[in-house]
Amino acid sequence: MVDIVHRVGIKAPISKVYAALATIDGLAGSWTRETTGSSKVGGNIGFVFHMPTGEEIGGFEMEVLELATDQKVRWRVKNGPEEWIGTDIEFSLSRQDDYTIVTFSHRKWREEVEFMAHCSTKWATFLLSLRDLVETGEGKPSPHDLPISNWH
């Protein structure tokens, strides 16, 4: 099994970063505007992605496995691209210097496919979108996310 890991620092209180990750509104402001469902433990969150032209790219459905206030958000992928199903996504929060540090992992990929490399880079841009949302009030969620390639 192979994993994607990332780390970003956000100049904001840990509670504000946690709120952005643990609520539908926060996820809609950083990852994709089309975020729906329940962000409580045991709930399912749906994420759908579009091109700026309106064409649908695809989506994911996550089950919320764990919420630890100001510490951790953990999901399992229930539906989406075949490579994503059964993988685990985790955001861990801590404080260092004047930053809230987000340590991110997307684990249990079965193979290191080209799509995994794409998702690794794309996750970095979404974590920086989360940073921008929390620090400035404005993220870059889909359909206005930063394009990185022909796979968008």
Next chain:
Amino acid sequence: MVDIVHRVGIKAPISKVYAALATIDGLAGSWTRETTGSSKVGGNIGFVFHMPTGEEIGGFEMEVLELATDQKVRWRVKNGPEEWIGTDIEFSLSRQDDYTIVTFSHRKWREEVEFMAHCSTKWATFLLSLRDLVETGEGKPSPHDLPISNWH
């Protein structure tokens, strides 16, 4: 052993992307302005990073293991942070649609440390800097690289 992987697409001929990765000038335009040495096979390239305020952050020395024109650039880390020494960095190029695809890997990390997560995110930003350099003539090399955290 654990690996970092990324994938970006660049709207430019493969030869232009290769030139940016296989020359000191190209690396100085995308990764760090302070890039020196020989980018030929068997040569050593030195990379030094600074804060915008001028303070030195650190650096790496890579041996060029492989150059395959318009296909691949591969380095081994000879000096730098302890976690980097002996790791391998590879850029593989291919064409898809109207893009040159860069598939990137930084392999043979001995442990999945927090610094690895930082480097993973930072690599994504440098690959997007490479994209900007090749597409627009202007990258974001150190000391003007995009800050991502307290570790810069």
